[in-house]
Amino acid sequence: MAENQEEQGWGSLDMLAALTTSIIAAFLAVSSILNNGSGDDLLTNTLKASQNWSYFQSKSIKQNLQQSHVQSLKLTASVPDINPVYKEKLESQIRQVEKKIAVYELEKDTISGLSKEFEAAAEKADKQGNYYDLAEGFYQISIVLAAIAVLAKKKPVWILSTLLGITAICFTCIGYIKFI
Numbered sequence: 001m002a003e004n005q006e007e008q009g010w011g012s013l014d015m016l017a018a019l020t021t022s023i024i025a026a027f028l029a030v031s032s033i034l035n036n037g038s039g040d041d042l043l044t045n046t047l048k049a050s051q052n053w054s055y056f057q058s059k060s061i062k063q064n065l066q067q068s069h070v071q072s073l074k075l076t077a078s079v080p081d082i083n084p085v086y087k088e089k090l091e092s093q094i095r096q097v098e099k100k101i102a103v104y105e106l107e108k109d110t111i112s113g114l115s116k117e118f119e120a121a122a123e124k125a126d127k128q129g130n131y132y133d134l135a136e137g138f139y140q141i142s143i144v145l146a147a148i149a150v151l152a153k154k155k156p157v158w159i160l161s162t163l164l165g166i167t168a169i170c171f172t173c174i175g176y177i178k179f180i
Contacts, residue, residue: 035132041125049118131175138168
């Protein structure tokens, strides 16, 4: 009689499996939301890094064109019988173009730094997502094992299910805490 009451109360395998499965499913939902967020961060930061590197490349092309222009102006200014007034105008233009080149170099440094920040943020989101992916796998296996435990009436299978659920919760927490 006491054994029959335990089977129908909180100590029954069905009730324990239902309770732990509900808790694990709730954590699975949280982990999925966090994983979606890290996936969004990965895509957004990868895109921003790519856009910035394209912008960097455009500045490099402009800088290279200006450098070619300076070389052409210097070559023209080095002609032996050049008119001194014309030579002074060329040298003035060379100085102006060299200033543009210096500005491009500063802009490229800024763009490069920003691009590297976006890349680092994308890498962080990718690593964080790996923890959430692993956790989600453990959650799903845990839920399946809980169902098997109830159907087969095997408490050791439920214990394994619970341990996998706890492991998944740990991976979710590590993924969250490690990358805050």
